[in-house]
Amino acid sequence: MNLSERDRQYLWHPYTQHKTATAPVAVTKGEGALLWDENGKEYIDAIASWWVNPFGHSNLFIANAIYKQLTTLEHVLFGGFTHEPAVILSEKLMAILPKNQQKIFFSDNGSTAVEVAIKVALQYFFNKGEKRTTIIAFENAFHGDTFAAMAASGISFYTQAFSGMFIDVVRIPVPVKGSEKVCFDAMRDVIKSHNCAGFLFEPLVQGAAGMVMYEAESLDELISICKENNVITIADEVMTGFGKTGKNFACDYLQQQPDVMCLSKALTGGTIPMAITTFTQDLFDGFYSDDINKALFHGHTFTANPTGCAAALASLELLETVVMQDNIQRVNKSHLAFQNHIQNHPKVTTTRVLGVIFALEVKIESEESYYGNMRTKLYNFFIEKGVILRPVGNIVYILPPYIITDEQLQKVYAIVEEALEIV
Numbered sequence: 192m193n194l195s196e197r198d199r200q201y202l203w204h205p206y207t208q209h210k211t212a213t214a215p216v217a218v219t220k221g222e223g224a225l226l227w228d229e230n231g232k233e234y235i236d237a238i239a240s241w242w243v244n245p246f247g248h249s250n251l252f253i254a255n256a257i258y259k260q261l262t263t264l265e266h267v268l269f270g271g272f273t274h275e276p277a278v279i280l281s282e283k284l285m286a287i288l289p290k291n292q293q294k295i296f297f298s299d300n301g302s303t304a305v306e307v308a309i310k311v312a313l314q315y316f317f318n319k320g321e322k323r324t325t326i327i328a329f330e331n332a333f334h335g336d337t338f339a340a341m342a343a344s345g346i347s348f349y350t351q352a353f354s355g356m357f358i359d360v361v362r363i364p365v366p367v368k369g370s371e372k373v374c375f376d377a378m379r380d381v382i383k384s385h386n387c388a389g390f391l392f393e394p395l396v397q398g399a400a401g402m403v404m405y406e407a408e409s410l411d412e413l414i415s416i417c418k419e420n421n422v423i424t425i426a427d428e429v430m431t432g433f434g435k436t437g438k439n440f441a442c443d444y445l446q447q448q449p450d451v452m453c454l455s456k457a458l459t460g461g462t463i464p465m466a467i468t469t470f471t472q473d474l475f476d477g478f479y480s481d482d483i484n485k486a487l488f489h490g491h492t493f494t495a496n497p498t499g500c501a502a503a504l505a506s507l508e509l510l511e512t513v514v515m516q517d518n519i520q521r522v523n524k525s526h527l528a529f530q531n532h533i534q535n536h537p538k539v540t541t542t543r544v545l546g547v548i549f550a551l552e553v554k555i556e557s558e559e560s561y562y563g564n565m566r567t568k569l570y571n572f573f574i575e576k577g578v579i580l581r582p583v584g585n586i587v588y589i590l591p592p593y594i595i596t597d598e599q600l601q602k603v604y605a606i607v608e609e610a611l612e613i614v
């Protein structure tokens with residue numbers, strides 16, 4: 192039996208209905224933007240393995256940093272202890288984060304980064320003796336699969352089994368073109384009618400919703416409204432962080448600065464699971480007290496794992512090189528040219544580009560084709576052609592590693608264009 196067949200006996204995959212799913216592709220090797228399966232078939236990883244891998248698979252620079260750390264100090268608990276990789280990483284991050292960010296808290300993945308942000312927002316007001324328990328979030332948001340993160344997520348089939356078991360979340364519309372005023376009004380209404388602790392959002396791009404985009408000015412307005420009302424603003428940059436939008440962080444497009452930022456995907460260049468939640472001094476001070484009960488009683492066994500920190504440091508170093516910044520611009524220009532080429536295609540309703548992110552919506556004839564057939568047909572077509580793309584319903588998006596070659600990128604575009612003929 193090959194790996195793909197042996198997998199079936201014991202393994203349970205994420206987001207998978209095992210009764211109807213096709214067998215998983217067994218990947219044995221990766222290099223740059225390419226992956227190979229156990230039969231030697233080559234794939235272009237055009238979604239950077241769920242948006243985590245900007246610098247290419249099996250990156251030797253990061254691998255060497257990890258090896259060096261593993262053979263120096265692989266791990267030590269972070270309660271009562273610290274170490275150089277965490278200290279240096281905090282210093283390096285502070286240099287590129289918005290100026291108001293002053294404290295960083297480690298966890299293991301995007302969901303926990305969000306979980307920590309929500310807990311801090313809620314406990315901040317609890318510590319002050321102020322009753323604020325509602326979190327404001329966008330419709331169709333995705334913030335992860337742990338409980339508070341899931342409560343804030345608006346994609347119903349992910350969360351419907353757990354409705355009624357969540358923290359208080361009130362949803363407002365996304366300020367996409369034409370909906371700005373409705374969104375601002377909804378924000379003001381929610382703040383008036385609820386005891387709001389925080390506003391959690393994916394800045395500028397809602398990844399899991401299908402790379403839905405909105406303008407920085409709108410987010411500035413929403414953050415301003417929150418600031419006027421002392422509502423903590425939480426930017427979930429788990430997807431957008433580390434260059435995806437063309438700047439280090441999506442929040443770098445803003446005039447306003449959020450109080451909290453969540454980082455994970457791409458933090459370690461797609462090597463070691465790790466996440467960071469960053470905070471303003473004021474939020475940290477809300478826990479700083481002679482009263483032990485005011486501390487943040489949250490932690491994970493592998494908090495600030497030194498090997499993860501070393502991987503993150505190597506990744507940051509790569510991100511900051513001129514070569515990598517040029518790669519981001521090159522991919523962006525290439526996307527814009529493809530957008531120009533494809534946007535008037537009769538099967539395309541709309542296209543979007545920001546940084547290395549490209550998305551197009553395929554025209555749908557009937558509602559029923561939306562989540563079922565079209566998505567499956569497209570996905571299977573791409574896999575057959577050796578390109579890894581995971582459409583969201585009728586939305587096809589590309590989010591490649593920054594180091595993808597022009598030739599590979601052109602191949603991805605050609606196959607996306609070809610796919611329009613089969614739907």
Ligand SMILES: *Cc1c(COP(=O)(O)O)cnc(C)c1O
Nearest residue numbers: 300301302333334335398429430
């Ligand atoms: C992926 C994602 C998460 C969840 O991260 P995990 O590492 O999968 O837990 C949270 N927020 C956003 C915006 C994401 O894209």
